[in-house]
Amino acid sequence: MMNSPHEYDDIPGTYVFDGSHNRLGYHLNMFCKSLDVAANRDAFRSGEAAYLDHYPLTPEQRRAILERQWLEMLRLGGNIYYTFKLAIFDGLTMQHAGAAMSGNGMTTEEFQQMMLAGGRSITGNRSRRETPRG
Amino acid sequence: MMNSPHEYDDIPGTYVFDGSHNRLGYHLNMFCKSLDVAANRDAFRSGEAAYLDHYPLTPEQRRAILERQWLEMLRLGGNIYYTFKLAIFDGLTMQHAGAAMSGNGMTTEEFQQMMLAGGRSITGNRSRRETPRG
Amino acid sequence: MARLIGGIGTSHVPAIGAAIDRGKTQEPYWKPLFDGVRPVRDWIEQVRPDVCIVIYNDHASRFDLSVIPTFAIGVGAEFAPHDEGYGPRPVPPVVGDPALAWHLTESLILDGFDMTIVSDLTVDHGLTVPLSLVYGQPQAWPCRVIPLCVNVIQYPPPTGERCYRLGQALRRAIESYAPDVTVAVFGTGGMSHQLQGERAGLINREYDLRWLEGFVHAPEELLKIGHAEYLRETGSEGIELVMWLIMRGAMDPKVREIHRFYHVPVSNTAYGMVILEND
Amino acid sequence: MARLIGGIGTSHVPAIGAAIDRGKTQEPYWKPLFDGVRPVRDWIEQVRPDVCIVIYNDHASRFDLSVIPTFAIGVGAEFAPHDEGYGPRPVPPVVGDPALAWHLTESLILDGFDMTIVSDLTVDHGLTVPLSLVYGQPQAWPCRVIPLCVNVIQYPPPTGERCYRLGQALRRAIESYAPDVTVAVFGTGGMSHQLQGERAGLINREYDLRWLEGFVHAPEELLKIGHAEYLRETGSEGIELVMWLIMRGAMDPKVREIHRFYHVPVSNTAYGMVILEND
Ligand SMILES: [Fe+3]
Numbered sequence: 067m068m069n070s071p072h073e074y075d076d077i078p079g080t081y082v083f084d085g086s087h088n089r090l091g092y093h094l095n096m097f098c099k100s101l102d103v104a105a106n107r108d109a110f111r112s113g114e115a116a117y118l119d120h121y122p123l124t125p126e127q128r129r130a131i132l133e134r135q136w137l138e139m140l141r142l143g144g145n146i147y148y149t150f151k152l153a154i155f156d157g158l159t160m161q162h163a164g165a166a167m168s169g170n171g172m173t174t175e176e177f178q179q180m181m182l183a184g185g186r187s188i189t190g191n192r193s194r195r196e197t198p199r200g
Numbered sequence: 201m202m203n204s205p206h207e208y209d210d211i212p213g214t215y216v217f218d219g220s221h222n223r224l225g226y227h228l229n230m231f232c233k234s235l236d237v238a239a240n241r242d243a244f245r246s247g248e249a250a251y252l253d254h255y256p257l258t259p260e261q262r263r264a265i266l267e268r269q270w271l272e273m274l275r276l277g278g279n280i281y282y283t284f285k286l287a288i289f290d291g292l293t294m295q296h297a298g299a300a301m302s303g304n305g306m307t308t309e310e311f312q313q314m315m316l317a318g319g320r321s322i323t324g325n326r327s328r329r330e331t332p333r334g
Numbered sequence: 335m336a337r338l339i340g341g342i343g344t345s346h347v348p349a350i351g352a353a354i355d356r357g358k359t360q361e362p363y364w365k366p367l368f369d370g371v372r373p374v375r376d377w378i379e380q381v382r383p384d385v386c387i388v389i390y391n392d393h394a395s396r397f398d399l400s401v402i403p404t405f406a407i408g409v410g411a412e413f414a415p416h417d418e419g420y421g422p423r424p425v426p427p428v429v430g431d432p433a434l435a436w437h438l439t440e441s442l443i444l445d446g447f448d449m450t451i452v453s454d455l456t457v458d459h460g461l462t463v464p465l466s467l468v469y470g471q472p473q474a475w476p477c478r479v480i481p482l483c484v485n486v487i488q489y490p491p492p493t494g495e496r497c498y499r500l501g502q503a504l505r506r507a508i509e510s511y512a513p514d515v516t517v518a519v520f521g522t523g524g525m526s527h528q529l530q531g532e533r534a535g536l537i538n539r540e541y542d543l544r545w546l547e548g549f550v551h552a553p554e555e556l557l558k559i560g561h562a563e564y565l566r567e568t569g570s571e572g573i574e575l576v577m578w579l580i581m582r583g584a585m586d587p588k589v590r591e592i593h594r595f596y597h598v599p600v601s602n603t604a605y606g607m608v609i610l611e612n613d
Numbered sequence: 614m615a616r617l618i619g620g621i622g623t624s625h626v627p628a629i630g631a632a633i634d635r636g637k638t639q640e641p642y643w644k645p646l647f648d649g650v651r652p653v654r655d656w657i658e659q660v661r662p663d664v665c666i667v668i669y670n671d672h673a674s675r676f677d678l679s680v681i682p683t684f685a686i687g688v689g690a691e692f693a694p695h696d697e698g699y700g701p702r703p704v705p706p707v708v709g710d711p712a713l714a715w716h717l718t719e720s721l722i723l724d725g726f727d728m729t730i731v732s733d734l735t736v737d738h739g740l741t742v743p744l745s746l747v748y749g750q751p752q753a754w755p756c757r758v759i760p761l762c763v764n765v766i767q768y769p770p771p772t773g774e775r776c777y778r779l780g781q782a783l784r785r786a787i788e789s790y791a792p793d794v795t796v797a798v799f800g801t802g803g804m805s806h807q808l809q810g811e812r813a814g815l816i817n818r819e820y821d822l823r824w825l826e827g828f829v830h831a832p833e834e835l836l837k838i839g840h841a842e843y844l845r846e847t848g849s850e851g852i853e854l855v856m857w858l859i860m861r862g863a864m865d866p867k868v869r870e871i872h873r874f875y876h877v878p879v880s881n882t883a884y885g886m887v888i889l890e891n892d
C-alpha cells in the first residue's frame with residue numbers, strides 16, 4: 067500500500083484514517099457498518115464466521131474481528147466510528163474500548179479514573195521522537 | 201412553492217431544474233428513477249396505476265405520467281434525465297420526446313429533419329420578450 | 335430580510351444526549367456540565383431563532399465509506415434521528431426549511447463552495463445532542479433546522495481556513511434571503527479528544543483554552559493551524575473543531591461573548607461552549 | 614514525477630456510443646463525425662497516457678435526487694458501466710488508480726475544493742463514450758481512469774470560473790505526485806443542446822464556434838459567462854460546457870492546438886472536439 071509521508075506520521079498511538087487506511091480497511095469497516103441493521107446483527111450473532119464470509123477480508127482482519135482485537139483492527143484499516151459499532155454490538159462502552167486500545171493492560175476502571183483526573187496527558191504524547199515508546 | 205426570481209426565468213420553452221422544481225417533482229422523478237431496476241419495470245408494466253400508488257404524487261403528476269404528457273411532466277417538476285427513463289421504458293427515442301415536447305404538433309420525422317438542417321434556431325428563442333409566444 | 339442573530343459553539347458528545355434522555359442531568363457526574371451550559375437555555379429563550387443552521391458531522395450514520403461528502407446540506411422537509419445502534423434517540427423529528435436551505439445551497443455553490451445537496455437525510459447525535467442541550471426536552475423543536483454536515487472522519491477534512499470561508503459565504507447567503515426570518519448558527523464538535531489507539535483518552539486543556547480565547551477574539555489567527563497540529567494537540571477526534579470555524583466565519587470579526595464554559599471530562603471528551611452575538 | 618501530457622475536449626452523446634457498439638461508424642449519418650474525430654485516435658496512440666482523468670457528469674445513473682455532489686472523485690479500483698435502461702454498454706470495465714485518485718483527493722481538499730469521495734461508483738455514457746471515441750473497441754482500456762463527476766443536472770452547477778480554478782488545482786495535484794506517470798485530462802459534455810421543453814433541439818453554432826475559439830486561446834475571458842447565458846445561448850444541457858473548463862484550467866494558459874472539430878447534428882446535439890498540448 068503506497069502512502070506518501072505525512073506530517074502526522076510521527077504522532078504516537080494514533081491511526082489517522084487517510085486514503086491508505088480507507089483502502090486497507092474498506093471491507094472491514096463496511097462489515098461493521100452492516101451491524102446498523104437489526105437483521106444483520108441477528109445474523110452475525112447466530113454465526114460470526116459464516117457472516118464474515120460475505121466480506122472479502124484478509125485472514126488478519128477476520129481474526130482481529132472474531133477475537134475483538136480493537137487495536138489490531140485499527141492497524142488493519144479500521145476506523146473507530148466503524149469498529150465501535152462492533153463494540154456497541156458487544157454492549158461495550160467507549161471507556162472499555164479506550165482501555166482496551168491503550169495497549170498497556172489498563173482496565174476500564176483505570177481508564178475512567180484517568181478521564182476523571184483530566185484525561186491522558188499531552189505531555190510526552192505529541193511525537194514519537196519524545197516518547198520512550200518510540 | 202416559493203421561488204425567488206432568476207435571470208433565466210425569461211428563457212422560453214425551458215424548465216430549469218432548480219430547487220423549486222426539485223421540491224415539486226421529487227417523487228415524480230424518483231418514480232422514474234425506480235425504472236432503472238428490471239423488476240420494477242416488470243411491476244410497472246403489469247399495473248401502472250397500482251405501481252404509482254407507492255409514490256406520493258399529486259393527481260396532476262399521476263395523470264401526466266399515465267398519459268405520457270412529456271411537457272406537462274416538466275411543468276410539474278420533472279427533470280428530463282428522469283422522465284426520459286419513462287420514455288426509454290416505452291421504447292421511444294430522444295427525437296420522439298423532443299418532438300412531443302415541442303408543443304406544436306411537430307412529428308418525430310419533422311424533428312429529425314430540423315436537427316439535420318442544423319437544429320432549432322436560437323434566433324427568436326433567446327427570451328420571452330422577443331418571441332411572439334411571449 | 336433574514337438576519338443572523340447569534341452563534342453557539344458546543345461539543346456534541348453522545349453521552350450528553352443519553353444523560354438528558356434518562357433524566358440524569360442532576361447526578362454528580364453530570365451536574366457541573368448542565369450547570370455550566372444553563373445560560374444557553376436562557377439565551378435561546380430570549381432570542382428565539384426561527385431557524386438554526388446546525389454544523390455537525392455524521393459519524394458513519396447516514397453516510398458510509400461509499401460516498402463521503404466534504405460539505406453536505408440538508409434540503410429536505412424532515413430529518414429523522416438515526417439509529418446509532420441503541421435505537422433512535424427519543425427526540426422529536428427535526429423539521430427542515432427547504433426554501434431557505436435551497437436558497438443557501440444556490441448562493442453557496444454560485445459563491446464557489448462545492449456543496450453536496452442531500453434530500454434524504456437522517457441525523458445522528460452530532461446534530462441532535464446540541465439541540466437537546468439548547469432546548470431541553472420539548473414536544474417539538476421550537477425552530478426549523480438546516481443540517482450542514484462536514485466530513486471530519488475521513489482524512490482530509492476541509493481545512494480550518496476553508497471552513498471559516500464557508501462561514502463567511504453562509505453569512506452572505508443568509509443575508510440575501512428576502513423573507514424576514516431570524517437565524518442562529520451552531521458550530522459543534524470538539525474540544526480535544528481522541529477515541530482511538532494507544533493515545534485514547536487524550537485531553538489537552540491548555541490548548542483548548544488558548545484556542546477558545548483565539549476563537550472569540552482573534553479567529554483569523556486560528557486559520558493557519560493545519561491538520562497535523564489539530565491531530566497532534568487536540569487528538570484524532572479533536573479535529574472536529576474546524577466545524578466551529580464555520581460558525582465563527584458567519585459571525586462578525588468582532589463579537590460580543592455572552593458565555594464561555596469549559597469542562598473535563600464528558601465521557602472521553604473535553605467539553606466546550608461559547609455563545610456569541612454580533613457587536 | 615507525474616506529468617500532464619494533454620487535454621481532450623469532447624461531447625459525450627450516448628448515440629455515439631451506440632454507433633460504435635453497433636458498427637455503424639461508416640454509415641452516412643455517422644461518417645462525417647468519425648472522420649472528424651479520427652485525429653484523436655492517432656494522437657492518443659502517440660502520447661499513450663498511463664492515466665486519463667475523465668471529467669463528466671452522471672445523468673441520473675449512479676446518483677439520484679437523494680444525494681447530489683457538486684464535484685465527486687472516484688477513488689475505487691474499478692468502475693462498472695451503468696445500466697442506463699438498455700443494459701450496460703458492452704465495453705470493458707473501467708480500471709481506476711486508487712493511489713493517484715487518493716493523492717488528488719487529498720491535494721484538492723487541502724487546496725480548498727470540497728470534493729465528495731466516492732468508492733462505489735458505476736459510470737454512464739458521460740464517461741464511457743469519450744473513452745470509446747478515443748480508444749475504439751479494445752479488449753481492455755489501455756489506461757487507468759480517474760472519474761471526476763460534476764453536477765450539471767441540478768441547478769446550480771458549479772460556475773465556469775469555479776471549474777477553471779478546480780482545473781488549476783488539479784494540475785498542482787498531478788504535479789505533486791511522486792510516481793513517474795503520464796496523465797491526460799478529458800473535459801466532456803456540450804456543445805449547445807437542449808433535450809427538454811418547447812426549445813428542444815436548440816443548436817447555436819455561432820456561439821459554439823466563438824466559445825471554442827475563446828476556449829483555446831483566451832480561456833480566462835470565458836470565466837465571466839454566467840449560468841443564465843449558458844442556459845439561454847447553448848440550451849439547458851449546453852451548460853455541460855463548464856466541464857470543459859476544468860480541463861482547460863489544468864492546461865497551461867498558452868497551449869498548442871492539435872485538433873479542432875465541430876459538427877451538427879449528433880442526435881439532438883452539436884458535437885465539438887479539441888485536442889490541446891502544453892506549449
Ligand atoms: Fe463528533
Ligand SMILES: [Fe+3]
Nearest residue numbers: 670739802853
Ligand atoms: Fe451529458
